[in-house]
Amino acid sequence: xxxxxxxxxxxxxxxxxxxxxxxxxxxxxxxxxxxxxxxxxxxxxxxxxxxxxxxxxxxxxxxxxxxxxxxxxxxxxxxxxxxxxxxxxxxxxxxxxxxxxxxxxxxxxxxxxxxxxxxxxxxxxxxxxxxxxxxxxxxxxxxxxxxxxxxxxxxxxxxxxxxxxxxxxxxxxxxxxxxxxxxxxxxxxxxxxxxxxxxxxxxxxxxxxxxxxxxxxxxxxxxxxxxxxxxxxxxxxxxxxxxxxxxxxxxxxxxxxxxxxxxxxxxxxxxxxxxxxxxxxxxxxxxxxxxxxxxxxxxxxxxxxxxxxxxxxxxxxxxxxxxxxxxxxxxxxxxxxxxxxxxxxxxxxxxxxxxxxxxxxxxxxxxxxxxxxxxxxxxxxxxxxxxxxxxxxxxxxxxxxxxxxxxxxxxxxxxxxxxxxxxxxxxxxxxxxxxxxxxxxxxxxxxxxxxxxxxxxxxx
Amino acid sequence: xxxxxxxxxxxxxxxxxxxxxxxxxxxxxxxxxxxxxxxxxxxxxxxxxxxxxxxxxxxxxxxxxxxxxxxxxxxxxxxxxxxxxxxxxxxxxxxxxxxxxxxxxxxxxxxxxxxxxxxxxxxxxxxxxxxxxxxxxxxxxxxxxxxxxxxxxxxxxxxx
Numbered sequence: 001x002x003x004x005x006x007x008x009x010x011x012x013x014x015x016x017x018x019x020x021x022x023x024x025x026x027x028x029x030x031x032x033x034x035x036x037x038x039x040x041x042x043x044x045x046x047x048x049x050x051x052x053x054x055x056x057x058x059x060x061x062x063x064x065x066x067x068x069x070x071x072x073x074x075x076x077x078x079x080x081x082x083x084x085x086x087x088x089x090x091x092x093x094x095x096x097x098x099x100x101x102x103x104x105x106x107x108x109x110x111x112x113x114x115x116x117x118x119x120x121x122x123x124x125x126x127x128x129x130x131x132x133x134x135x136x137x138x139x140x141x142x143x144x145x146x147x148x149x150x151x152x153x154x155x156x157x158x159x160x161x162x163x164x165x166x167x168x169x170x171x172x173x174x175x176x177x178x179x180x181x182x183x184x185x186x187x188x189x190x191x192x193x194x195x196x197x198x199x200x201x202x203x204x205x206x207x208x209x210x211x212x213x214x215x216x217x218x219x220x221x222x223x224x225x226x227x228x229x230x231x232x233x234x235x236x237x238x239x240x241x242x243x244x245x246x247x248x249x250x251x252x253x254x255x256x257x258x259x260x261x262x263x264x265x266x267x268x269x270x271x272x273x274x275x276x277x278x279x280x281x282x283x284x285x286x287x288x289x290x291x292x293x294x295x296x297x298x299x300x301x302x303x304x305x306x307x308x309x310x311x312x313x314x315x316x317x318x319x320x321x322x323x324x325x326x327x328x329x330x331x332x333x334x335x336x337x338x339x340x341x342x343x344x345x346x347x348x349x350x351x352x353x354x355x356x357x358x359x360x361x362x363x364x365x366x367x368x369x370x371x372x373x374x375x376x377x378x379x380x381x382x383x384x385x386x387x388x389x390x391x392x393x394x395x396x397x398x399x400x401x402x403x404x405x406x407x408x409x410x411x412x413x414x415x416x417x418x419x420x421x422x423x424x425x426x427x428x429x430x431x432x433x434x435x436x437x438x439x440x441x442x443x444x445x446x447x448x449x450x451x452x453x454x455x456x457x458x459x460x
Numbered sequence: 461x462x463x464x465x466x467x468x469x470x471x472x473x474x475x476x477x478x479x480x481x482x483x484x485x486x487x488x489x490x491x492x493x494x495x496x497x498x499x500x501x502x503x504x505x506x507x508x509x510x511x512x513x514x515x516x517x518x519x520x521x522x523x524x525x526x527x528x529x530x531x532x533x534x535x536x537x538x539x540x541x542x543x544x545x546x547x548x549x550x551x552x553x554x555x556x557x558x559x560x561x562x563x564x565x566x567x568x569x570x571x572x573x574x575x576x577x578x579x580x581x582x583x584x585x586x587x588x589x590x591x592x593x594x595x596x597x598x599x600x601x602x603x604x605x606x607x608x609x610x611x612x613x614x615x616x617x618x619x620x
Contacts, residue, residue: 285589292592299599313572316595320579323602330609331509334485335501337616 478608480515516605526594529582
C-alpha cells in the first residue's frame with residue numbers, strides 16, 4: 001500500500017539520522033503533531049453526528065490518552081522518549097496526509113495514522129505506543145516498580161527491555177530480529193525507568209495505583225521531558241555494555257545501539273508472564289485486536305452487551321450487511337422517484353443565470369469541495385437541512401431543478417465544465433431559498449457574506 | 461429555518477459524498493428515459509446504487525484500502541461494460557466481483573473474519589487487524605451514505 005511504502009521509506013531514512021538529531025527533531029515535531037491531530041479531530045463532530053458521542057470521545061480519548069498517558073507514564077526514559085519517535089515518522093506521514101487531502105480530514109485521520117502506525121509497526125513485530133497506551137502504562141508501572149525493587153530478579157525482563165529500547169533499524173530486519181529488538185527495548189526502558197522518574201513512583205508498587213501515578217506523572221513529565229531525553233541517551237550508551245552479555249539478542253542490540261532510535265513500541269512483560277519475544281508480540285497484537293473490537297462495538301448499535309470476538313464479529317457482519325441492503329433499498333427508491341414534474345423553466349433559468357454569473361467567478365470546475373467552499377457551504381447546509389425538515393417546497397424546487405430538460409437548456413448557454421456544478425449549486429440554493437424563505441440569504445450572508453447570496457436574495 | 465443548524469462542514473465526508481452523489485444522480489436522470497418497465501427500473505436502481513458506492517469511494521479517496529479496491533473494481537467493471545453492453549449485472553455477480561478482488565486470504569485469525577472480508581470491499585488481502593480498521597471506517601461511510609440518500613429520498617418523496 002502506498003501508506004506502508006511511505007512509512008517504510010520514512011523509517012529507513014530516519015534510520016540514518018543521528019540519535020540526537022532525531023530526538024531533537026521529534027521533540028519539536030511532537031508538539032506540532034499534537035496540534036495537527038487536534039485540528040484534525042474537529043471535523044469529527046460533523047461526521048459522527050448521528051453516532052454516539054462515545055465515538056467522538058473514543059477517538060479523542062484514544063489519541064489524547066495515548067499521547068498524554070504516554071507522557072504521564074513517567075516510566076523513566078522509556079515512555080517519555082517514546083512519543084517522540086512514533087511521531088517522528090508518524091508526523092511525516094501525517095503531514096503527507098494533510099497535504100494530500102486538503103483539510104479533508106476526518107476524525108479518524110489522526111486515528112488512522114495511529115492505526116497505520118500500528119499496521120506498519122506491527123508488521124515488523126513492534127507495536128506503536130499510541131494504540132496501546134492505557135495497557136502499556138500499567139505494564140510500565142508494574143515493570144518499573146519491579147525493576148526498581150528487584151533488579152537482580154528482574155534481569156531477564158530488564159534485558160529484554162533494554163534491547164528493545166535500543167533497536168532502531170528494526171524495519172531493516174526480519175520479524176524475528178524485530179521481536180528481539182522489541183524485547184531489548186523493553187530492557188532499556190526498564191533500567192532508566194528504575195533510575196528516573198519512576199523513582200518518584202516507588203511508593204506505588206502494584207498496578208492498582210497506575211492511574212494516580214499517571215496523573216502525577218503528567219505535570220512532572222512535561223517539565224522533565226528534555227531532561228529525561230538527555231538522560232536516556234546517556235543510559236542507552238551505558239546499556240550496550242551491560243546488556244551485551246545478558247541475552248542471546250545481545251549482538252543485535254549492540255549493533256543497533258549506535259544507530260538512531262526509531263519509533264517503536266515499548267512493551268513490558270507483565271509480572272508472571274512469559275517474556276518470550278513472540279508471546280509479547282502476540283499479547284500486544286491481541287490487545288490491539290481487542291481495542292479495535294471495542295471501537296467497532298461502539299460503532300455498531302446495540303452491541304454493548306455482546307462479549308467475545310466471534311459473536312461480536314457476527315454482529316458486525318450483520319450490521320454491515322444491513323447497511324448495504326439499506327443502500328440498495330434507497331437506491332431503488334431513488335430510481336422509482338420520477339423527477340420529471342412540472343418544471344418552471346423560466347424561473348429556474350433566471351435563477352440559474354443569476355446563480356452562475358456569480359458562480360462562475362467562484363466555481364472553478366472541480367470535484368473537490370475545497371475549491372468551492374464558500375458557495376457550496378450554505379448549499380449543502382440547505383440540502384442537509386431540507387432533507388431533515390422534509391418540507392414540500394424545497395422538494396418541488398429540487399425536483400424541478402434536477403429536471404433534465406432544464407439542464408439541457410442550461411447547457412446551451414454555458415460551458416459544459418461549469419454546467420453541472422452550477423446547476424447543482426443552483427438546485428441546492430433554490431432548495432435553500434425555498435426552505436428558509438427570507439431567512440436563507442441572511443444565513444448565507446452571515447456565513448460567508450459573499451456577493452452571490454445577494455443575488456439569491458434578489459431573486460426571492 | 462434554524463440558524464443553529466447551519467454548521468455543516470463543507471469538507472466533511474458527508475458533504476463530499478453528497479456533492480458527488482447528487483452530481484451523478486443528475487447525470488443519471490439526464491441520461492435515462494422515463495421508467496416504464498420493471499427491467500429498466502431494476503437497472504436504474506443498480507446504476508444508482510453503483511453511483512452511490514462510487515461517489516462514496518471517491519469521496520473517501522485513496523486513503524482507505526477498501527475505497528481503493530472499490531474504485532478499482534468499479535472502474536474495471538466499467539471498462540468491461542464498455543465492451544459488453546448486453547451484459548446484465550446482477551446482484552449475485554456483484555458479490556462475486558467483490559470476492560475476486562484482492563489476493564488469496566493469507567491469515568485467518570478469528571472465525572468469521574473471512575465472512576467479514578467478503579463483505580468489506582478489498583478485504584480479502586488484509587490482515588485481521590487492518591480488516592477491523594477498514595471495517596470501522598467502512599461502517600462509518602455506510603452510515604453517511606445511508607443518511608444522505610435518505611435525505612435525498614425525503615426531498616423527492618413528499619409530493620409523489
